[in-house]
Amino acid sequence: MHMAIRQERQPASAQAIDTVRQALGAMLGNRLVSSLAVRQQHANTLTWIDNQAPDLVVYPQTTEEVSAIVKLCAAHDVPVVPFGTGTSFEGHVNAPFGGVSVDTSMMKGIIAVHAEDLDCVIEPGVTRKMLNEHLRDVGLFFPIDPGADASLGGMTATRASGTNAVRYGTMKDNVLALKVVLPNGEVMTTSRRAKKSSAGYDLTRLFVGSEGTLGLITEITLKLQGIPEAISAGVCPFPSVKAACDATILTIQSGLPVARIELLDALQVRACNLYSKLTLPETPMLFVEFHGTDEGVKEQSERFGEIAKELGGGPFDWATRAEDRTRLWQARHDVYWASMGLRPGAKGVSTDVCVPISRLSECIEETQADIATSGLIAPIVGHVGDGNFHVLPLVDMENDEEVKAAKTFVERLVQRALAMEGTCTGEHGVGQGKMKYLEQEHGAEALAMMRALKLAIDPQNLMNPGKIVTL
């Protein structure tokens, strides 16, 4: 369909980097950094993917500066790698062809909060916690919570979701509009602030989840929610993963508007008990939260308790006091650190898949059997309302055989999910680590379409090359 402009990207030449370095230095002064430590930190990776440092790191403060940086890089064919907080898992911020890492941490402006419209306009470096602190006084909050205090630019770019997605959706459902610097340095807005529109192709959703490969996000209009009048949350043990998943299905089918419903497998519960000083029974456990009115959350919590009982689970121990809820969710958010405590010195290699919820218990139980057979230590935690779960193999990275065992385990995990009509990643994104699965997941035609889109928008393969698709 297209001219193959470039089959494989080459790293920028030393001369090009030097030219760009001088021009950026003149433009940005000490907001251009090229020390090895900072460059390596900007190529942060949380798996066995090698750290591939950019040549330069810049800290722009405005859309105009980003535009000038991208134009300069385009003129000298130097790759541009967007950087938020570096909390992505799959090598999203690595620079396999070198180039310039554009760190958005100095773009933390909250440009506007429109309380009546339940939206806000922010810069990409704003983190979710920072935004929610800002919003608290006006009684609003932004619901998407991937665990890490990620930047909203990064969350948008990776189509993040997390614990609240079962009720509030993912980033794709909560971004109204974007301002983007395109690969040629032009500035584009994708949509307007109206809550819905049928005016043409959905450019917003094209950029949500594009992982910086189509452009660099410099402004985000987000939907907001009113802080619920009442919140109830609690834990509920189950005799099996299947019983917990069945309770989840029944809860959602019943129309209970559950705000979070998180599964921890028995090993994960043990890890949490040790780390967070809890005394939960070490059996599959649901962490559940409801948002609504006082009456509403009480009714919903009681209903959920009945459903759990029906499935052999319970008792559902729930509370509405903020401090009790905070302790609970702090423990949930600390599962990564809790898991690491199971094997000090090991690296936690987090991965995620997502399947239709009807296949979820089967997928998790097969995965647990695989973990046992492989001799790995790998707790499981899942956003079960979405059919999404994480496995965290704790790997001794010095032990080649163990690394190999973990890699083949992840391979089998993805194959298992794909065989169940699932996806190779529910929320972590493709980055470098999941690229090899895209053709199998989507088919050759869809992969060709993704390539055609990348080529139409970024024919030079300038923006975050080596991620999602190769040209």
Place this chain on the structure above:
Amino acid sequence: MHMAIRQERQPASAQAIDTVRQALGAMLGNRLVSSLAVRQQHANTLTWIDNQAPDLVVYPQTTEEVSAIVKLCAAHDVPVVPFGTGTSFEGHVNAPFGGVSVDTSMMKGIIAVHAEDLDCVIEPGVTRKMLNEHLRDVGLFFPIDPGADASLGGMTATRASGTNAVRYGTMKDNVLALKVVLPNGEVMTTSRRAKKSSAGYDLTRLFVGSEGTLGLITEITLKLQGIPEAISAGVCPFPSVKAACDATILTIQSGLPVARIELLDALQVRACNLYSKLTLPETPMLFVEFHGTDEGVKEQSERFGEIAKELGGGPFDWATRAEDRTRLWQARHDVYWASMGLRPGAKGVSTDVCVPISRLSECIEETQADIATSGLIAPIVGHVGDGNFHVLPLVDMENDEEVKAAKTFVERLVQRALAMEGTCTGEHGVGQGKMKYLEQEHGAEALAMMRALKLAIDPQNLMNPGKIVTL
């Protein structure tokens, strides 16, 4: 960025049409029709846009047939115009360059209903009422309701929404995956059945709202909802449009999960009283519905009543009996016919815009003043929870001056919405009628991006040419 492959599309040659006619006849037998009446019916338009009939109409039964049709048309450069039920407003199904109208009404298969996953897989000719009848026995429903009993293929292609969108979102939020026949006849699937995924570019959302210009949808995976245990609905009068809009804002800010919240202006209420034999006070009126448990909808209805009272509205007269609700929503759905009754013989030229809800009352009130000044009869009804409203000028199409007045009124309406950070269409789509506003709404860069996408996917400009963007 691209070669301009074709600046303007030409109609297919008579010879090409003839060749395609013969081949299609051999393939489809009497499922190829070329009578004038059927061709004109397939170029149905509900505004002043001229009827532009296709050369041929075909009724495929399978994806394979659609693929063969598109391949044949591509080989002879004959345009392909997808057709659902022809209920679109802006000339979406017109054939300005002739070609083949592909009517999906013989593709009405409900391929699968996955009750545990709350999804289903259907063919594009299934209409929303047909789907909901099919689902009733399993306790599920599909919430998007644009009023007309449109095909789900058409609803997907136009990013439809309607009365339930305030709670359940639009088609963009309720399509999980699509099977699409691309402009080269290849068959592509956009995603999988998992409830969420971060695996690459969002091809699903690229096709939702693309109005048949990028490909023809032959299979749709839709999210479903459990039928609520209880529904309450009622009407609530307000002293002014502003009071009604303020009540809507407060309702949403309070986190009341309103399922529908519809504004009728005083003229629209009068029309409904006449047509549907109601006795509502002829003042701005909200039609409101809540979904939930018995306790929940009672609590929500009472809360809404308090909010309405606070804003000088009320009393909120609500009911949970199915027959009362049905009468109410039947009246709401009949507003088009009710409005037509205000001026028998006139044509109702429906248009829609959408603005941030904080600007909604201002936008509606200015529009009402404009209607009065213009001497038009034009009731207003709005999905006010989304900031979206419809105006229906009743136009004597034989009266050139009146047609001109209505056209300039619509022009001013769109300019008013755009000046308030709104969109030229909240849910009707672009078609032919709203193309001229896209550059102003989105900016030159975004329009260039839409063109680049169209060109990358459909370089021949084969699929529904002359809609959304020109090449």
